[in-house]
Amino acid sequence: MNSILQKVVVAGLIQFCAIGLVNAQNKEIASYPNKPIRIINPLATGGAVDTMARMLAPSLQEILGQPIVIESKPGAGGTIGSNFVAKSAPDGYTILMVYDTFAVNPHVYKNLPFDSFKDLAPVTELVKIPLVVVAGNKLPANNLRELTDLAKTRPNGINFSSGGAGSSGHLAAELLKTNLGIDMTHVPYKGGGPAMTATISGETDITILGAVITVPQIKGGNLKALAVLGKKRTPALPQVATASEQGLTNLDVSSWVGVLVPAGTPAPIIEKINNAFAQALKNPAVQTRMAEQGNEIVASSPAQFGVFLNQESAKWAKVIKDNNIQLE
Numbered sequence: 001m002n003s004i005l006q007k008v009v010v011a012g013l014i015q016f017c018a019i020g021l022v023n024a025q026n027k028e029i030a031s032y033p034n035k036p037i038r039i040i041n042p043l044a045t046g047g048a049v050d051t052m053a054r055m056l057a058p059s060l061q062e063i064l065g066q067p068i069v070i071e072s073k074p075g076a077g078g079t080i081g082s083n084f085v086a087k088s089a090p091d092g093y094t095i096l097m098v099y100d101t102f103a104v105n106p107h108v109y110k111n112l113p114f115d116s117f118k119d120l121a122p123v124t125e126l127v128k129i130p131l132v133v134v135a136g137n138k139l140p141a142n143n144l145r146e147l148t149d150l151a152k153t154r155p156n157g158i159n160f161s162s163g164g165a166g167s168s169g170h171l172a173a174e175l176l177k178t179n180l181g182i183d184m185t186h187v188p189y190k191g192g193g194p195a196m197t198a199t200i201s202g203e204t205d206i207t208i209l210g211a212v213i214t215v216p217q218i219k220g221g222n223l224k225a226l227a228v229l230g231k232k233r234t235p236a237l238p239q240v241a242t243a244s245e246q247g248l249t250n251l252d253v254s255s256w257v258g259v260l261v262p263a264g265t266p267a268p269i270i271e272k273i274n275n276a277f278a279q280a281l282k283n284p285a286v287q288t289r290m291a292e293q294g295n296e297i298v299a300s301s302p303a304q305f306g307v308f309l310n311q312e313s314a315k316w317a318k319v320i321k322d323n324n325i326q327l328e
Contacts (some may be wrong), residue, residue, distance in 0.1 A: 005031055005247060011140040012060060016220040019276070021046065021150070025125075025277055026086060027239055028091070028187060028266045029266050029268050029269055031269075032083065032091075032092050032269050032272060033064050033065070033092065033093065033272075034066070035093060036066055036067040036068070036069055036093070037060075037064065037066055037067070037068055037069070037092070037093050037094075037095060037099055038069045038070075038093065038094050038095065039053050039068060039069070039070050039071070039096075040058070040071055040072075040073055040079025040084060040085050040094060040096050040097070040191055041053055041070060041072045041073070041074075041081065041086075041097055042072075042073055042074065042075075042078035042080065042082050042085075042096065042097075042098065043072070043074050043078050043081070043087065043099055043101075043163060043164070043191035043192065043328065044072065044074045044163070044189070044190045044191025044192070044193045044194050045074075045191070045192070045193060046070045046191070046192070046194070046196075046197075046213070047098050047099070047163060047191040047192030047193040047196075047213060048099055048192050048210040048213050048257060049097050049098065049257055050070070050129070050167060050191075050193070051212055051213055052097065052126065052212065052257045053070045053097050054055065054070060055286060055289060056126075056277065056280045056281070056286065056301055057070060057273050059255060059279070059280035059283045059286060060276055060277070060280050063276045063279050063280060064276050067223075067272065070208070071167065074190045074191055075163055075190060076103055076109065077101050077108060077109065077164040077166055077167070078098060078099065078101045078102060078105065078164065078228075079105055079109055079112055079113075081096065082096060082098065082102065082105075082114065082116070082120065082198065083112070083113050083114045085120065085260070085261070086104040086114040086115075086119040086120050086262060086263070087119075087262070088105070088262050089262065090261065090262040090263065090264035090265040090266075091265065091269070092261060092265055092266075092269035092272070092273060093268075094122065094261070094262065095123075095259060095260075095261055095273065096258075096259065096260045097126075097169075097257065097258070097259055098257070098258055098260060099163070099167065099192075099255065099256075099257060100167065100168040100255045100256050100312070101163070101164055101166055101167045101168075102116065102256060102258070102260075102309070103116075103309050103312035104167070104168075104171070104312075104313070104316045104320075105166060105314040106313065107313070107316065107317050107320055108165055108166035108168065110151025111139060114318075116313075117309065117310070117313075118305055119262070119263050120260040120261070120262065121260060121261050121262065121263045121264075121265055121270060121302070122258070122259075122302050122303075122305035122306040122309060123258070123260055123270055123273050123277070123302055123305065124258060124259050124260055124272050124273075124274050124277050124278070124298075124299060124300050124301070124302065125257075125258040125298045125299075125300040125304070125305045125308055126255055126256075126257045126258055126259060126281065126297070126298060126299065126304050127212075127256065127257055127281075127295040127297055127298055128254050128255070128256050128295065128296040128298060129210035129211055129212050129254060129255040129256060129257065129293075129294075129295050129296075130210070130211045130228055130229070130230050130234040130236075130254055130255075130294045130295075131168060131172055131208050131209065131210060131211070131228070131229040131230070131253055131254055131255055132208065132209065132210070132211055132214045132215075132218070132225050132227070132228055132229070132234075132237065133147075133176070133206060133207075133208050133225065133227040133228075133229065133243070134145070134196075134199060134206065134207055134208070134209065134214050134217070134218065134224065134225050134226065135199065135205060135206045135224055135225040135226055135257065136199050136200055136201070136202045136204075136223065136224075137221070137222070137223070138202050139202075139205050139206070139223060139224075140309065141226065143226050143227065143241070143246060144176075144180065144226055144227050144243065144246045144248065145246065146226075147180070147182075148180045148181075151180070151182035151183060151184070152182060154183075156183060156185065157182050157183025157184050157185065158182070158183075158184055158185075158205040158206065159182055159184065159185040159186075159187050159204050159205050160173045160176065160185070160186060160187065160193075160204055160205060160206045160208070161187045161188070161189055161195035161196075161198040161203070161204035161206075161207040162186060162187070162188050162189065162195055162207065162208070163188075163189060163190075163191050163194075163195045163209065164188050164189065164190065164191065165186075165188050165190035166249045166316075167210040168208075168253060168254070168255045169187060169192070169193075169195070169207060169255075169272070170172060171211050171253075171316060171319060171320070171325065172208045172229055172251070173186070173206075173207075173208050173251045174186075174249065174317070174325045175250075175251060175253070175323060176208070176243075176324060177258050178323055179248045179250070179251060180248075187204050189195045192209045192210065192213055193213065195207050195209060196209055196214065196217065196223070200217065200222050200223060206226070206227065210255045210292050211228075211234055211236055211294040211295065212257075212293045212295055213236070215236045215237060215292070215293050216293075217227070218237065218249065225237055225240040226240075227240065227241060227242060227243045227246055228240050228241070228242045228243070229242070229243050229251050229252065229253045229254070230242055230243075230244075230252055230253070230254055231244065231252050234294035235287055235291065235294055236291075236292060236294030237294065251277075256298075256312075258302060258305055258308075259273070259277060259305075261273065270302055271302075274301065274302055277299065278299045281297050281299050284327075
């Protein structure tokens with residue numbers, strides 16, 4: 001076989017293999033999903049992300065026709081779980097559900113083992129969540145004015161728990177401290193669930209967390225709400241005044257939960273996942289629970305969520321700098 005013929009044969013084999021690979025990939029995309037799907041919660045069990053994942057899982061399972069397995073991989077403000085997904089196969093079977101910390105973490109952890117905006121692809125922003133300032137029942141304060149008065153009677157002020165350094169609850173509390181002119185000490189935990197438990201038990205004085213996990217505890221009598229951080233009261237807690245109504249007009253802060261997948265996940269699979277979450281959010285039972293918790297359903301497109309993530313990152317970077325917020 002002469003050299004020209006050899007080159008033709010080799011080229012043909014390469015083309016044949018490439019076509020075979022493309023056909024196999026196309027079949028895999030067309031048959032997606034054909035096995036269980038994992039949703040990775042990078043924060044602690046019992047927090048907003050975990051609660052949201054478990055709320056949506058039954059509907060997602062019905063829509064996608066495959067078991068939905070929720071795994072918690074907490075630690076380092078959500079970066080451990082996020083890194084796990086970033087380095088997973090981009091096939092749609094490992095999904096990351098994140099809290100607002102995701103957009104702040106690049107400003108907190110300087111040596112992340114992954115690039116938040118290059119190694120993960122946006123799927124959808126699920127919901128916006130009102131943030132609520134809550135206290136344990138033993139704390140002698142029922143609103144922000146009483147909290148301020150109490151803090152000024154203590155040599156070290158008060159302490160507050162958060163779901164982690166850089167979370168919206170942490171940053172909102174730092175802004176609250178500045179606006180009230182009081183001393184507040186940060187006590188970070190590995191997720192909103194443990195942070196809330198610390199306040200319920202009296203280990204910390206207050207915490208600022210999403211309505212999705214605080215409202216049930218408030219209605220159950222385990223916590224009391226001092227304020228809602230937002231432009232308007234939440235229907236889930238109509239009796240609780242906003243920070244603006246209590247004189248702090250620039251504390252309009254909310255939280256959110258969104259979904260990402262490993263970068264390189266085929267666009268048709270991302271679209272299927274996006275559509276599945278959008279359908280799950282339309283489930284009447286889910287919508288009822290969302291309303292009870294005061295959540296605003298968003299269900300954005302992948303492109304819209306990508307723009308939102310960049311805006312969130314830029315916004316919090318400015319807040320951190322302008323208010324000289326020191327992150328652990």
